[in-house]
Amino acid sequence: MDVKFTNDDLAFRDEVRTFFEEQFDFDLAKRVLNDKSGDYKSAIVAWQKKLYEKGWIAPGWPVEYGGTGWTITQRYIFECEKGRLGIPDAVPFGLKMVGPVIYTFGNEQQKEKFLPRILSSDDWWCQGYSEPGAGSDLASLQTSAELEGENYIVNGQKVWTTFAQFADWIFCLVRTSKEIRKQQGISFLLIDMESPGVSVKPIITIDGKHSLNEVLFENVKVPIENLIGEQDKGWTYAKALLIHERAGIAEVADSRSNLNSLKLHAAAEISGGVPILADPVFQMRLSDVETELMALEYTELRALASMAEGGMPGPESSFLKIKGTEIRQAISELALQLVAYYGGSLEGNLDPGALGHDFASKARVDYMYGRAASIYGGSNEVQRNVIAKMVLGV
C-alpha cells in the first residue's frame, strides 16, 4: 500500500487542470449544461469531442479500444479535477454502458462499427431496459424479438429512457424465448432509432423538464448482426453493464462540484447579517455530507484499484450507487434548504435573478430530479438486497 501522489501524478494533475481551464467553455456550461433542454445536446457533445481529440474521452476503456492507459491514481486525479472545476460527466450511455458491453461481448464487426462513433460522440445512445412492468425486477421484461429470416421483429415498450429524444441508437433487452427462468431467454439488441416502427414519447418529470421518454417498438426490423453475443444470453451482458452503470451513478465528481457550489452560495447568502455558511447548524449539515463524500471518494478509488487488478467491478458497485446517490440527494436537499422561499419559483416570465437568488431555480430542479437517483439503475432497496446476498452472503 502506498497512498502518496508521486511527482508524475502531480505533473499529470497540472496537465489536466490546464486542459480543463483552457478548453472547457464555462460560460456555455452555465447556460446550458444545467438545463436539460435547449442546446444541451450540442453543448455536451462539443465538450466530449474536445476530450476525444485529446484522447481522454474513455479513461475506463482498455487501451486497445481507445482507453487512456492511466493508472488508477491518474483516473482518480482526473475525476477530482472535474469535480473541482464543475465539469460535467460525459453522457454515460455510450461510453460507460454499451461501449464496455460491445468491447467485452461483441464481435469484431460490431466493435469496428460502433466503438469509434461512441468515442467520437457521433452516435448518441440510450438505454432500453425498464418497462412498465419491469422496473427493479428487470428480468420480467416483455418486449419481444422474433427471428424472421435475417431480422428480429421487435414489439414492445420501454420506459424511463433518458435522452431517447436525442438518440441515434438504443441498446435493448428483449425477450427471445419464454424459458421457465425469466433471466434466460433475454437477448441484447442494438437498434437504430431511425428504424421504421420506433417512436418516442416524452415523459415530463416533477422538475418540469423533459429528459425521460417512453420508447415504443411496433414490428421493428432489426438485422441479426445487431445481436450482441449469443441469443438468449443477454442477461449475462446486461448484468455486467448494470454493474458499470451502478458504479457510474455514484457521480462522485458531480457531487464534489455541487458541494463546492453549495459552499460558495452558502457563503454569499446572508441571514440577519451573517452568512449562512457561518451558521453552526448549517455547518453541521454540510459537514455531515462532506465527510461522507470524502470517504466515498476513496471508496471509489479503492473500487477502481480492485477493478484494475480483477477486470470487472463486482457487487461493490451497488455500494457506490447507494452512497453516491444518497450523498447527491443530501447535497440537493441542502441547496434547497439554502434557497428557502426562493427555491419554489418557476422560470417563465420572471427574469433570471429577479429574486436575487439566481441559483434557486437550479436548486429546485436538482432536488426534484434528484429524487430519481435512489430509484433509477435499480432502486437503492434492490441494491441493498444485492449487497446482502452477494457480499454478506445472508
Next chain:
Amino acid sequence: MNFKLSEEQSMLKESVTRFIRERYDFDQRKQIIKSEEGYSPDCWATFAELGWLSIPFAEEYGGFGGTIEDVAIVMEEMGKGIIVEPYVPTVLMFGQLLALSQNNELKSEYIPKIIDGSYLGAFAFLERQSRYEITDIRTKATVQDDNYIVNGEKAVVYGAGNANALIITVRTSGEQFDRDGVTLLLLESDWPGVETKPYQMMDGQMAANVTFNNVSVPQSNVLGSVDAGAELMEALVPLVILATSAEALGIMSVLNELTISYANTRNQFGAPISSFQALQHRMVDNFMAVEQSRSMLYRGLCAYGEEEAETPIECLRSLHAMKVIISKSAKRVGEDAVQIHGGMGMTDELNIGHYLKRLISINTLFGDADFHQKKFNELSYKT
C-alpha cells in the same frame, strides 16, 4: 380536553371533503393551474357561499366566529386537494392581520369584502435578502403630510398577483435588522406606484414580486401601532403555521394512503411490493410520522389557545416543536412516497410529486425545521 370533532365541526369537515371530491380532483386542479389567474374564481365563490371565508372572523364583521381548530379542520381537508386558491394569503394572512389589529375602520371596510368573496388580499413581508428574518426590512416609508411615502420591493408575495389589497411591512425607523421600527400598512394594489410581477410557484400557487415607487398611503391605513408592527406579525405567525401544519397533515395522510394502495397493486419479483419488508418498515415509519404530526398539531393548537394557562414560553416551545416535527415528517413522507412509487412517482402526470412540492413550500413558510429547532433550543437550554 377532547379530541373528537363537534357535530358542527364534523359537518364543516364533510363539506370540504365533498367539495374536493366533487369539484377539485387532480385533473380539475391541473386546469385551474393552467388558467390565466392561476386560481378558480368559481371555486372561490363557492368557498364564500359555504362560509369557509368567514370562519376565523368575529361575528360583528359578519364572520362565523370560529376557532383556530375550525380553521385547522378546513385546512387539513383542503390539503388533500392541494388547493391553489389563496385561502392562506387572503383569509389567514391579510384577513387575520386585520382581525388582530385595532384599526376598526379598516376592519369594517375590508373584512366583509373578504367574507363575501369579492376581495382578495395578500401579506407582503418577504424581501430578497430577508429569508426567515421577518423584521429584516429595507422597504422604507417616510411621512409626508397625512401620508406615508413607500419605496422598496417585496419578493415571493403569495397571492399578490390577484390581490385587490396588500398589507406590507415597511421600515419607519431604525436599521435594517431592528425588531422595532417596523410598521404595517394596508394599501390597494392599483394605487399609483405599485407594480406587481406575478409568477407561478412550484406548488402551483401564484406569487409575485411587488415594487413600490413613491406610493402614497394614508396614515390612517396603519395596522397596529407605528414602529411596533413586529408584535402584530408575531401574533399572526402562530396562526398561519398552525393552519399550514394542518394542511401538511392532510397532504401526508393522503400520500400514505396512495402509497400503501400503490404498493399493494404494483407487482415486482412475482409479488406485490408491499410484501417486501424493506418497504413495509418504511411505510410503518411514515405512518408513525403522520401520527406524531397529528399529535404535535393538537399540542400546538392546545398551546395556542391556552397562553394564559401555560407560560408564553411553553406555548412558543410547542409551536416551534410542531414546526420541527411536521417539517421533518413532511419531508420524509413526501420523499418516500416518490421513492415507493418508483419512476411513476417522478412523473409530472401523477399527483404524488405535486403533493411533495406543496409540502416543501409549507416547510419553508415562516421558517424551516432548522430555523424552528434553533428557536426551540434558545428557549429550552439556557445555561
